[in-house]
Amino acid sequence: MNNLQVIIKNGKFLVESREVAELIEREHKHLMRDIRGYIEVLNKSHSPRLDSEKFFIESTYLNTRNQVQPCYLLTKKGCDMVANKMTGEKGIIFTAIYVAKFDEMEKSLKNEPQPKLPTTYKEALQHLIEQVEVNEKLQLEGKMKDQVIKELKPKADYTDMILKNKGLVTITQIAKDYGMSGKEMNKILHERGIQYKQSGQWLLYKQYQGKGYTHSETIDITRSDGMTDVKMTTKWTQKGRLFLYDLLKVNNILPDIEKEYSYQTSMLG
Structure with a gap:
């Protein structure tokens, strides 16, 4: 003791x-x-x-x-x-x-x-990744704070909650940082050999798989005829978001905040 x-x-x-x-x-x-x-x-x-x-x-x-x-x-x-x-x-x-x-x-x-404090978009992403790792070590505390756990519930009840604790974002959320739509961003990533579409879901090519960049998530949907179904969708981790930043920057595609900074710098120069 x-x-x-x-x-x-x-x-x-x-x-x-x-x-x-x-x-x-x-x-x-x-x-x-x-x-x-x-x-x-x-x-x-x-x-x-x-x-x-x-x-x-x-x-x-x-x-x-x-x-x-x-x-x-x-x-x-x-x-x-x-x-x-x-x-x-x-x-x-x-x-x-x-x-x-x-x-x-x-x-x-x-x-x-x-x-x-982070001063660039990349530093902000790196800071976010560090925070996500800390949150994972705290093991769902933030996600569970509104739940009163009087008895242990079956593990299955918590599956979605555990998955959602990893800081996942959609491609649309990432695309907004660049002033474009999710559809445009998916097209760019496809053209550059990062991902391909299969059964309605964007998947990474083999050389980018297993690196912790993305996570597949199952969502419930209701079809036009009223029937319920499930659909697989790809979400990006913060590590994957940083990977996309480095990839896009090489191709001279910058987030809006850095484009504004570059423009201001060129005007002053």
Whole structure:
């Protein structure tokens, strides 16, 4: 019982309930039961000061079988509440550890230099990719925040949610950055040997497959005769978006924001 990982999310310092359970030598399911009890009492107060999310934030994690499991993220107030319910040496040690760790994180954050803001379209995409990777490591927390998980639901219920957590964008969204339609962008990529169309879906040629550029997604559709059906569509990852940026730039096709900058620079020169 000598370590604690603190994460920063939306400006809050948080620790995961699994880590707390390990530190206080309790089974996670028992700590989860206690936290749900605390939340029930807090919610009965109807006081903004006692909003349960100021103490405990619902979250999830993937177990070793890649199944979504519920957990909580505890704020410092949440740790205080758990510690106050403990007695003896374990409670004292846990309190000392989380107080010291939160204090260390706060001091570290104050001394951290401010991050450099992206100044180009490519830097912005790279920054976005980094953020997406961080979000994936947090394992669906943002996507799950509005869901109240009282019991574990079947894995199938979460399939779409897991897929949507990867920062996928449509070709139309990418094309807007370049001042063109999705149809025009698809045509350009086809002409340059990047993709081909099969059964109504744009697919990458073999040399570009398996690189994490795209992801196929199934969507429900209703046909003109009222019958329901499914359709496969291709969406691009942020890594794929950056790949397209480099590819198009070589062909002198720039996003609007860079075209404007180039124009202004030429006028000043």
